Each structure stands twice: as C-alpha cells, then as structure tokens.
Amino acid sequence: MVPERFLSLEGIGVSFAASEILTGIDLTIRKGEFVTLIGHSGCGKSTLLNLVAGLLKPTEGTILLAGKHVDGPGPDRGVVFQNHSLLPWLTCFQNVHLAVERVFSDRLKERSHEALELVGLSHAEQKYPHQISGGMKQRVGIARALAIEPKVLLLDEPFGALDALTRATLQDELMRIVEKTHATVLMVTHDVDEAVLLSDRVVMMTNGPSARVGDILQVALPRPRNRLALAHDPKFMELRAAVLEFLHEKQAHQARLKAA
Amino acid sequence: MAAVPLRKEAFALRTTAAHPSAAVLSPRADAAQAKFETGYRRTRAPQWLAAMLAPVVGLLLFVALWHVIARQGGRIPEPAVVGKAAVAIFSDPFYIKGPNDQGIGWNVLSSLKRVGIGFGMACLVGIPLGFIIGRFKFASGMAAPIIALLKPVSPLAWLPIGLLLFKAANPAAIYVIFVCSLWPMIVNTAVGVRQIPQDYLNVARVLNLSEWKVFTKILFPAVLPYMITGVRLSIGVAWLVIVAAEMLTGGVGIGFWVWDEWNNLKVEHIIVAIFTIGIVGLLLEQMLMLAARRFSYGS
Numbered sequence: 001m002v003p004e005r006f007l008s009l010e011g012i013g014v015s016f017a018a019s020e021i022l023t024g025i026d027l028t029i030r031k032g033e034f035v036t037l038i039g040h041s042g043c044g045k046s047t048l049l050n051l052v053a054g055l056l057k058p059t060e061g062t063i064l065l066a067g068k069h070v071d072g073p074g075p076d077r078g079v080v081f082q083n084h085s086l087l088p089w090l091t092c093f094q095n096v097h098l099a100v101e102r103v104f105s106d107r108l109k110e111r112s113h114e115a116l117e118l119v120g121l122s123h124a125e126q127k128y129p130h131q132i133s134g135g136m137k138q139r140v141g142i143a144r145a146l147a148i149e150p151k152v153l154l155l156d157e158p159f160g161a162l163d164a165l166t167r168a169t170l171q172d173e174l175m176r177i178v179e180k181t182h183a184t185v186l187m188v189t190h191d192v193d194e195a196v197l198l199s200d201r202v203v204m205m206t207n208g209p210s211a212r213v214g215d216i217l218q219v220a221l222p223r224p225r226n227r228l229a230l231a232h233d234p235k236f237m238e239l240r241a242a243v244l245e246f247l248h249e250k251q252a253h254q255a256r257l258k259a260a
Numbered sequence: 261m262a263a264v265p266l267r268k269e270a271f272a273l274r275t276t277a278a279h280p281s282a283a284v285l286s287p288r289a290d291a292a293q294a295k296f297e298t299g300y301r302r303t304r305a306p307q308w309l310a311a312m313l314a315p316v317v318g319l320l321l322f323v324a325l326w327h328v329i330a331r332q333g334g335r336i337p338e339p340a341v342v343g344k345a346a347v348a349i350f351s352d353p354f355y356i357k358g359p360n361d362q363g364i365g366w367n368v369l370s371s372l373k374r375v376g377i378g379f380g381m382a383c384l385v386g387i388p389l390g391f392i393i394g395r396f397k398f399a400s401g402m403a404a405p406i407i408a409l410l411k412p413v414s415p416l417a418w419l420p421i422g423l424l425l426f427k428a429a430n431p432a433a434i435y436v437i438f439v440c441s442l443w444p445m446i447v448n449t450a451v452g453v454r455q456i457p458q459d460y461l462n463v464a465r466v467l468n469l470s471e472w473k474v475f476t477k478i479l480f481p482a483v484l485p486y487m488i489t490g491v492r493l494s495i496g497v498a499w500l501v502i503v504a505a506e507m508l509t510g511g512v513g514i515g516f517w518v519w520d521e522w523n524n525l526k527v528e529h530i531i532v533a534i535f536t537i538g539i540v541g542l543l544l545e546q547m548l549m550l551a552a553r554r555f556s557y558g559s
Contacts, residue, residue: 053466054466073468074466077466081462087463102467102469
C-alpha cells in the first residue's frame with residue numbers, strides 16, 4: 001500500500017433511479033491528511049461520504065482504503081453524523097462503549113474513558129444525551145468515532161447544527177484532536193471558513209446532478225493554526241476568496257444556466 | 261388509527277415530565293422563603309389551593325346535581341344512600357358465601373386476573389407479530405387487511421366463538437380480553453418499529469453491530485415507548501370489555517356482580533360498582549403512565 005494513496009476513490013459514479021448524482025470522481029487521500037468536501041447543497045457531497053462509509057454502494061468505480069476494497073460499512077471507518085445520532089437510552093459512556101466493544105476485546109472501559117477524555121467530556125460520562133448541550137453531544141459523537149481507532153474519520157457536516165460560537169470551539173477541538181491522533185479525515189461541510197481553517201486540501205464540487213470534482217485547493221497554511229491570527233492572514237484570505245469564488249461565481253453561474 | 265393518539269400522548273408525557281425538575285428546584289425556593297419575607301409564602305398558598313379547588317368544586321357540583329336528580333323521585337338512589345352502601349360493602353370486601361356471593365374485593369380481583377391473563381397472552385403474541393410486521397414490508401402488507409377488518413369489531417362479538425372453542429365461561433372471557441388487547445399491541449409495536457430513526461440504524465450499520473446487539477441496544481429500547489402506549493391502550497380497552505363480558509358469562513367478577521345486583525334491584529350497589537370500576541381503571545392508567553414516563557428518555 002502506498003501511503004500517498006491511503007484512501008482512493010477511482011472513477012466513482014452514483015445513480016439513483018435513472019438520475020445521475022455523481023460522476024467520474026477520482027480522489028486520493030494521503031495518510032494523516034485532512035480533506036474537506038465543499039459544494040452547494042444537493043451536490044452529492046454527503047452521498048460521496050456515505051459511499052466511503054459503506055452506507056451506499058457506487059454504481060460504478062471502486063473505493064480502496066489502505067489497500068482494501070470498501071464493500072459495506074465497517075469499523076475501520078469512524079463516522080460522525082450531522083445530528084450526533086447518539087442513542088438516547090444510553091449514557092455518553094455507554095454510547096462510546098457500544099462502539100468500543102464491537103472492535104476491541106481488551107481494555108474496553110479504559111478505551112471508552114480515554115476517548116471521552118480526549119474530547120474533554122470525562123465529567124459528563126454518566127449523563128444521558130438529553131442532559132447535555134448540542135456541542136457536547138457532537139463531541140460524544142466524535143469520541144465514539146475515534147474510540148474504535150478507525151483508519152479514517154468521516155465527518156458529515158458535524159458542526160452544521162451548532163451555533164457559531166460552539167462551532168468555533170469544536171473546530172479548535174477537532175484540530176487539536178487530529179493533531180494529537182494523526183487521524184486521516186474526510187469531512188463534508190458547506191462552511192467556507194471551516195473548510196479552509198481545518199483542511200490540508202479543499203475538494204470543491206460542482207453542482208448536481210452529475211456532480212464532479214470541480215477543483216482542489218491546497219491549503220498550505222502551517223499548523224498548528226490559530227483562528228484569530230489567520231483572520232488577518234493574507235494567505236488565508238486568498239484561499240478563502242478562492243473557495244468563495246468557486247462556489248458563488250463559477251458554480252452559481254452554472255446553476256443559473258441550468259435553471260434557465 | 262393508533263398513530264394519532266400516540267402523538268398526543270407523547271406531548272402529554274413531555275409536559276408532565278417537567279414536574280420532576282420543578283421538584284428539584286423547590287429546595288431552593290424553600291431557602292428563598294426562609295431568607296426573605298413571609299409574604300412569599302402567602303402568594304404561594306393560593307396557587308396550590310387553586311389547583312385543588314377546581315377538581316373539588318367539580319366533584320361537589322357533580323354530587324349536588326346527582327342529589328337533586330335523585331330527589332325528583334324515580335329509582336336512582338341519593339348520594340348519601342350510595343355512600344352508606346359503599347361503607348357496608350367495603351367494610352367486608354373479602355367474604356365468600358358460596359360461588360355466586362362473594363365480596364367486592366374478590367370480584368375485582370377475579371376481573372383483574374382475567375384481564376391480566378388475557379392481556380399477557382396478547383403481549384406474548386402481539387409484540388413479536390408487531391416486530392415482524394414493522395420490520396418486513398411483505399408481512400405488513402399481508403397483515404394490513406386482516407387488522408383493518410378485525411380491529412373495528414366489538415370484542416364481545418368474539419365471545420360466542422370463545423364459548424364454542426373453550427366450552428367454559430372463564431376461558432371465553434379471557435379469550436375476549438386477549439382478542440381486544442391484541443390489536444393495540446400489534447399496531448403500536450409495528451408503528452414503533454417503523455419509526456425507529458434511520459440515524460440509529462445507520463449507527464448500527466457503521467459499527468457493524470451483531471443482530472443481537474441491534475435488537476437489544478437499538479430496536480427494543482427504541483420501540484419500548486410505543487409498546488408501553490400499546491399496553492396502556494390494551495389495558496384500557498380490556499378493562500372496559502371485561503365488565504361487559506362478565507355480564508354475559510357470569511361467575512365471579514365485577515361485571516357479573518353489577519348484573520347480579522341489577523337482578524336483586526340493588527341500584528345503590530350498582531353505583532358503588534361503577535365508581536369502583538372507574539377507580540380501578542384510573543389506577544391502572546396511572547401505573548402505566550408512570551412506566552411510560554420512566555422509558556421516555558427525555559428526548
């Protein structure tokens with residue numbers, strides 16, 4: 001297995017009932033790389049993530065993760081869903097433990113404790129999901145996904161339902177966690193700042209139907225990144241502008257043409 | 261049909277669920293009372309009284325109206341007469357003077373026993389059937405016309421079939437309870453299975469959980485609140501039906517007792533029985549409400 005091609009999507013196309021959602025997607029992700037998928041809603045970026053998660057099957061093309069063919073869901077991929085998807089009848093600890101006991105046979109409790117400690121929720125282990133805030137729930141979701149030590153972490157608009165301040169805090173948390181664990185991350189977002197702040201590369205998708213990879217932006221900003229410092233960084237502004245331009249000029253224009 | 265009351269109940273649950281948290285706050289309120297003026301207490305007391313006032317006034321009006329109607333003549337006994345009869349009946353609820361003359365306690369208990377057995381069997385059959393119907397589209401399609409056809413049938417219409425099958429009154433009455441409890445159990449369990457959020461099932465899929473884990477950790481807890489709604493509806497219907505069934509089958513039971521007292525023309529005893537049936541039904545409902553609140557997960 002080549003580390004440069006840790007996760008590779010080759011010629012991916014997806015059709016549902018005669019309508020083509022995605023077509024000709026080629027993408028390779030390095031080990032330890034943070035890649036975001038950005039695009040207008042309905043462009044199929046979540047579909048693409050679900051393909052990697054194994055929840056959907058591509059109509060054409062193959063997905064390889066660490067040299068292995070992706071065929072269905074599996075615990076080598078940790079998924080964080082947009083609406084946390086914690087089981088309400090289990091405590092935070094039990095939610096994480098459910099994932100841990102599926103993958104490991106030793107140190108189950110320690111691993112669950114460690115995962116919750118990593119997201120800073122040791123104090124809320126015995127709370128039920130309805131007793132904690134939206135941001136905390138999403139942290140438990142991240143802990144659950146990380147606890148199984150997946151090869152790749154898949155995040156489907158994980159902070160989309162959170163308020164701006166909580167979102168910023170969690171983005172910082174995520175950067176810290178990823179740096180600590182050297183995780184490989186594929187994340188779907190529609191937030192331009194989030195994409196540029198977190199990513200090594202931003203994959204910009206064209207509008208659907210028949211969406212494809214429009215452009216890939218390298219984010220060569222040094223890590224660790226600081227959101228306050230970057231707010232005035234000309235390089236950051238330039239990258240941000242590039243994504244905005246792609247989304248609001250090239251793709252918005254195309255959308256208008258299609259609508260007409 | 262069952263899906264509509266479900267929503268309402270979920271709402272009622274949510275509003276009542278607020279009470280425990282109010283109870284948590286009260287020590288702080290007590291501290292505030294101690295710290296500040298006693299005037300605080302004066303504004304609190306009427307609130308508590310007002311909550312009690314309306315039901316008490318309602319009951320008093322009800323009794324007064326009853327008294328006025330009873331005084332007009334006719335055969336309806338006055339509240340005082342019924343009260344005296346109730347004291348007499350409940351002073352010795354567990355006597356046995358032959359197979360057809362037993363205390364009201366025994367009558368209520370034997371009715372509850374029939375409801376319990378019939379309902380228990382309905383659970384054993386209805387819950388698995390509900391899971392199958394909720395999980396598999398084909399099974400649901402198969403069962404839909406049968407359920408739609410049989411659900412509106414009065415459970416008492418099944419009584420002759422029960423008598424034919426079992427050739428005895430007691431199992432026939434239990435069988436009627438079984439039939440009337442079965443539909444709410446099946447329908448609510450199936451609705452619960454169908455309404456399991458896709459998110460939870462996706463969690464099961466991405467973690468590749470075993471079938472057993474999926475059932476114990478996701479399906480069963482997700483369906484439990486719906487099953488409890490099914491239990492509440494079933495028990496409610498069963499308690500309505502048992503009285504009528506026992507009037508027809510005889511033996512020992514609160515329904516038979518009502519009919520027996522009608523034959524003895526002891527109308528005051530019938531009214532005591534009506535209140536007894538009402539109170540037992542209310543207690544059953546309250547017990548199940550408590551169970552439902554326990555499993556509502558606060559979501």
